[in-house]
Amino acid sequence: MSFKFEKLIIWQDSMTFGEEIYLMSKTFPNEETFNLTSQIRRAVDSVALNISEGSILQSNKEFRRFLGYAIRSISEIVTCLYKAKYRNYINEEIFDEHYDKSYKLMNTIIAFRKKLL
Incomplete structure (x- = not known):
């Protein structure tokens, strides 16, 4: 048995991406714990x-609406990546890697969302 979402590539990719971002954010300074790290x-x-x-x-x-929320969250992630880069918590290489993954995930979700018409 499994839940419907577990079979979705967009869910699987978002789970992997989530763990990558979590690990990256562990390198942020302690003073960011309740700010950028949490966000x-x-x-x-x-x-x-x-x-x-x-x-x-x-x-x-309704599913399309929730996918819209997921897409908006990706734009929030990208803004946090910029903040981390500007504050020198991550270098350009790490920024580029996660920025590219954000962009790819966003486009994959958008493509999936279009099929739900």
């Missing part, structure tokens, strides 16, 4: 959470 972790967790929540007992219209 980026909540945003990245929100992507997978919205995909799973939207997929269960929802119409396609």
Whole structure:
């Protein structure tokens, strides 16, 4: 037995991405624990959470709405990545890697969302 969302590539990718962001954010200074660290972790967790929540007992219209929330969370992650880069918590290489993964995940979710018309 499994939940419907567990079979979705977008959910699987968002789970992997979430763990990568979590590990990266562990390197942020302690003074950011309740600010940027918390914010980026909540945003990245929100992507997978919205995909799973939207997929269960929802119409396609409702599922599309939840996928919209997931996409918005990705834009929040990207802004947090910029903040981390500007504050020199991450270097350009780490920024680029996570920025690219954010962009790819966003486009994959958008493509999936379009199929739910």
